[in-house]
Amino acid sequence: MIGKGPWSEATKATSFAEREFQVCIAARLVENGKCYWVAGGGGPMYSVLLAKRLYAPDVIYVAEDGVVGAEPMLPFDPVMTLAAARPSHRAVMWTNMNGIGDQCGVGYLDYGVLNALQIDAYGNINSTWLGSYPVEGRRVNGPGGADTIAAMCRRLVLMTDHQRRKFVPRVDFISSPGYLDGTPGARKRAGLPADTGPYAVVTNWAVFDFDPQSRHMRLRAVAPFVSVEAVIAEMGFKPLLFGSAGDIEVLDPPTEDELRIFRSEMDTRGQFTDTASHWVVWENERWTMVEKEVISTGVLI
């Protein structure tokens, strides 16, 4: 799915946070010359920015507060990645939310990239309620712009931490639509535009796509520091496996260039990657995962 690219030839890093790896992988998936809609800050925006810096110079992105094609002032604080002056800097256009929604509605926004709190086998996303709505459990933040992005961008890339509780057979609440129940035409019957839907899921351990027939999540690639079995074991449902034995790609680790740019221009204080992220180190000819103390500031928006 990702395959070879400039990263395959570049000097590999030997020490990185899992979330840094995830951002680098998502960046390699970015298609040059397309327009992205990134909701909120963190991984989605970093991936597009990193790709633009290294692999996809002609990619542009919009944000739901009306920013089109910005050249943001980096670095910016992860608490201030949306609806703030620095990320809107040097845009080609400032409009408003309905203006961005219109552009998405008519199809100018090719890709969406989203963080997902809870995701199921058909790419449905829950960011509304964990538990039994609304009588037991925990209220979360709502879809925000994610429902629009998931409904109307042509291709949706989801980012999430690789944790069993994130991958559930059926989300507690569909906040933003994937392939719904996976049946043919399900999105159309719900009123959503044609030729849209989840395209990839990028975690700190693996990359998935969706089987074109069954619309079920399918494993495409794993990190060099985990096994296919470990990836599947840490999910609440069993993904399909792409191709036959051996067709699951092993992803290249981050390159020194990727990390240098990410660390010096984006996550300069480690606020993003330090949250809920292990450290991965190349020692004694093999990758080892190390616990790292978590200093949580959270992603605030």
Place this chain on the structure above:
Amino acid sequence: MIGKGPWSEATKATSFAEREFQVCIAARLVENGKCYWVAGGGGPMYSVLLAKRLYAPDVIYVAEDGVVGAEPMLPFDPVMTLAAARPSHRAVMWTNMNGIGDQCGVGYLDYGVLNALQIDAYGNINSTWLGSYPVEGRRVNGPGGADTIAAMCRRLVLMTDHQRRKFVPRVDFISSPGYLDGTPGARKRAGLPADTGPYAVVTNWAVFDFDPQSRHMRLRAVAPFVSVEAVIAEMGFKPLLFGSAGDIEVLDPPTEDELRIFRSEMDTRGQFTDTASHWVVWENERWTMVEKEVISTGVLI
């Protein structure tokens, strides 16, 4: 309907064009502190401007190209009264057509003033086709913004030349809605907003309103230089008469102030009033109408 006002005490003019009279009368009808939508140039805009200058300082108006609350550079050419820089001058806001339409939709535009080419007893307007649509007759310019104004402003003031061919029992084509067939609820059944509809018709000879029950046009006032009988004789249908005998108001002629301002600041070259307009003169203790050579430039928009 118009009654007494500052104009009753002011010095009366003794020589004026009928169309000047019409503009002065329409100006006296303008309600202070309201927002007007004037479509196109000519009489409607002149009336509001003259009123603002003399009687209704707090009146504002919008135009369909997005002008809100302008203080136009006067005089402007009648060919350039809309979609031009001079009439948009010193506005409080410039928006676009949908922006003005939205303001009208939610009810901020109280009054509309329109020129009508052909009008019927229920205040319906034809500006689409004279004759049998579309197989015989003559194509005219379409509703433009008039349909919106007639549909959605609270009160509609119509201006037209007092000619038999303008007042027909049933318009050849309803371009912009009056009270439709006059039946109760006709506008509502057509999807139009509540509490809207024609309010007055101002010609160079008379002022009409509409009977609250029957929605039929009703004579309220006549010019001092014509009789009630002459007014009715020059119409293609018989209007209702307001009240009982003697209740039809006789309008005050233009004042010297009205004409001075209109001639020096608005129709400075007589292009508007010279078209299709007689001259009215006070001679030998009575008003006389005089033919005047017509130099037609037309109203171009």
Place this chain on the structure above:
Amino acid sequence: MDGKALRILAEGEGSYLKVDPDAFRSCTAQKDRRMRSKLMTAAEAIQRYVADGDYVIWEINYLQRGPAALLREIIRQQKRRLWAGGKFTWVAVAMLVEAGCCDRADMGFFVGGGPVTRAVLEKRLTIYEYSNLVMTARLRAGAMGVTFLPIRSLGGTDGFKYSGAKLIEDPYTGEPTVIVPALNPDVALIHVHQADEYGNARAFGTNISDVEAALASRKVIISAEEIINTEEFRHKPGLTRIPYYVVDAVVHQPFGAYPGEMPGSYASDPAHVIEVFGAVARDRVKAYLDKWVYSVANEEQLLSQLVGMAKMAELRRRASGVGLEAYRS
């Protein structure tokens, strides 16, 4: 309202472009998101991006900020069977009809007169009836990617019958409500004050529906008085009205609105304005076209040979005094 269904109370019988937002999305998918120069001449732009049979919308009219040069080029190239989106326009539909370019028109406002009446009576032209705002509402729906919008006008008129509107039971109130079909024109012609070579565009002053037209149309041709650097857009992003990726062609066309006004840049030419209006009103459009359109090969010749430097200088001079700074932000 019957609980689980909404009655359709009345339907106009007018034709309209098929409403198919997914097909329109397939078209926008093909447009290039890269910043690449789209500069070309008016002749090239019209050749490449206006096809016979296209639905053409333009912003705004022939009196102010209209794409007059692009319209003349369409006539010079003798495009055929165009469907004109005649909302808040003026003489241009009559010109297109008399030139044999146009056989259908959606009416908002345009000068009828001899050419249009003759064409209708001779069945060379079919007109569908809307109003200015109803047409901009249809464009707005097209620019939103939806299939229709509810409106609160058009109902009760005879125009309704010759339109694509419907009267339905309102899904929320049960009351009769008019809806109109989305419009996604094939081509939008838009004249602006400033553009960069990629198509980012600014226009100042009042306007009709250029943003809606740009987003709603399959092909977008921008003509601009001035080509400026993209840096200027990045310096003041709030002034951008149209983003580059919706645009297919950028034409540098000073005096592109002539004989109309370009607020803050030049005044209209009243003599020409009266001449063209008179030509329509007196059914002499052919002679007007011979003189002002066919007699020259392109717009540059029109300006140098027919308008002349002195007139252009005069029109620029006359534009001052309308508060020029208002047209620079």
Place this chain on the structure above:
Amino acid sequence: MDGKALRILAEGEGSYLKVDPDAFRSCTAQKDRRMRSKLMTAAEAIQRYVADGDYVIWEINYLQRGPAALLREIIRQQKRRLWAGGKFTWVAVAMLVEAGCCDRADMGFFVGGGPVTRAVLEKRLTIYEYSNLVMTARLRAGAMGVTFLPIRSLGGTDGFKYSGAKLIEDPYTGEPTVIVPALNPDVALIHVHQADEYGNARAFGTNISDVEAALASRKVIISAEEIINTEEFRHKPGLTRIPYYVVDAVVHQPFGAYPGEMPGSYASDPAHVIEVFGAVARDRVKAYLDKWVYSVANEEQLLSQLVGMAKMAELRRRASGVGLEAYRS
């Protein structure tokens, strides 16, 4: 599609403000079109124009250009039973809920956390489910004076079930189409860069839906960093975002977006931003409100006693470098 009726395929069961555009028009009819001064303090504005039980919408969030001062004043005055339009907001709904001001909310985006979860589980708060854009679409419908808009999202989600949306057969294509009810809030709170005493308002930079909110709401309260002369609006009419006659109150409120950013004027205060987010996340909002809202009588005291001149100077300094000129046009 059965020819003369459109089936309703599904309907959300969420409550929504009654859709009644004619009633809203009766309300706008009462507003004064004259230019009269509407200057008053935040306390007066909230007292006069926010009633218990009102639906309140605000622009935009607590991070940037939000009407933070007005929201705090609502909490100080202990308004009750408000219905919060929580589209693209952040911590403010949790603050209102914990302060006992709010018992219903429409969800686009706001930080859930302890106060909101507790209130829902204890049935002190009912949430209806939309998304940011669906909420701005509803406001857009409200600002157009129509009853609903078709949209191409929300369908298929569980949110649909707890919303006021419907899935109907499209009148033009026959395909399933989602529609959402217009929203006409009782009150809009909008913080801007510049306003005049009558309510004409300018805001610079990106934005969410302030024009829609202003046109769609029964009562409109503007707070402004700066009160400028009406002459400035007439000098550059293209910059006006909100016309005076839709506005009911104008509050001169420097640092009215604090602790959020006012682009081009001052930066956000990250320490405070982290403090308020932490208060919501760790369910300590009461303590936060004691410290930052109840401890002072008004916003002027908040600035002088809790924020201080040095901090304000620092925030103004930190705003530079983001291309200030971009926020002056």
